[in-house]
Amino acid sequence: MFNLRTILMVAAIALPILSNAQCGHSSRSDFGIYLGFNNYNGSAPANYELSTGGSRFVALGWRRNLRLVNGTGAALRLGIGPEIAWNNFMIENKSVLTERNNQLIVEPASIAVRKSKLTVAQLNLPVLLNLSLKPSRLSIGVGGYAGIRVDSYTSVKPVGGNAERTKGSYNLNNVRWGLMTELGWSGRSKLFFRYEPTTLFRPNEGPDLNVWAVGVRL
Numbered sequence: 404m405f406n407l408r409t410i411l412m413v414a415a416i417a418l419p420i421l422s423n424a425q426c427g428h429s430s431r432s433d434f435g436i437y438l439g440f441n442n443y444n445g446s447a448p449a450n451y452e453l454s455t456g457g458s459r460f461v462a463l464g465w466r467r468n469l470r471l472v473n474g475t476g477a478a479l480r481l482g483i484g485p486e487i488a489w490n491n492f493m494i495e496n497k498s499v500l501t502e503r504n505n506q507l508i509v510e511p512a513s514i515a516v517r518k519s520k521l522t523v524a525q526l527n528l529p530v531l532l533n534l535s536l537k538p539s540r541l542s543i544g545v546g547g548y549a550g551i552r553v554d555s556y557t558s559v560k561p562v563g564g565n566a567e568r569t570k571g572s573y574n575l576n577n578v579r580w581g582l583m584t585e586l587g588w589s590g591r592s593k594l595f596f597r598y599e600p601t602t603l604f605r606p607n608e609g610p611d612l613n614v615w616a617v618g619v620r621l
Contacts, residue, residue, distance in 0.1 A: 430469045437462035437595060439618015441490050443603060446611045450498055450509040457493030457518065460616040462486050482531040490614060492521045500557050502573055507609050515562040523575060524554035535589050542593065544585040552577050574608035576601060585620060593620045
């Protein structure tokens with residue numbers, strides 16, 4: 404049977420191909436770069452605090468915008484397309500995240516550390532309903548996305564040394580979904596906000612944390 408992971412991977416490959424068959428008068432495509440900051444809320448233990456400035460969100464997304472309504476004062480489009488997103492969680496107080504006996508532990512580093520972070524890469528399929536007001540070209544989008552984890556690792560950079568990556572699952576959820584909204588002007592950069600009702604870690608295998616991200620889409 405097909406699961407969500409299979410469906411998302413097939414969609415990510417097929418959508419760019421299928422877009423060539425779309426009529427140019429009813430749809431258009433674009434490529435966006437998301438740059439911002441991410442954090443989480445929920446029952447985070449005291450040693451899970453993040454450095455806000457160092458916890459960055461980056462995503463690269465291709466989107467096909469299908470025209471649903473084209474009125475005299477407004478246009479409504481449905482945007483869909485794959486993206487690859489990276490959540491970077493910079494751990495405060497130079498602590499390190501480790502996994503022992505299927506349990507996550509954040510503990511002080513045994514050496515002097517310049518920075519320590521957890522990075523999660525995810526392949527997403529966002530769907531966004533976008534309303535454009537023609538007189539002002541104001542654009543408002545609301546929607547959601549679902550995604551699968553494709554990579555995750557910790558990166559610890561000691562003082563005076565090179566960063567060392569350690570790949571692992573770290574009890575992370577393999578499938579996450581979220582809600583998203585975008586605000587700006589058509590054809591220009593937009594502000595975005597994302598929130599994930601699903602938890603970052605698997606139930607009972609890590610803190611109950613919900614990820615959010617805010618920034619700009621270029």
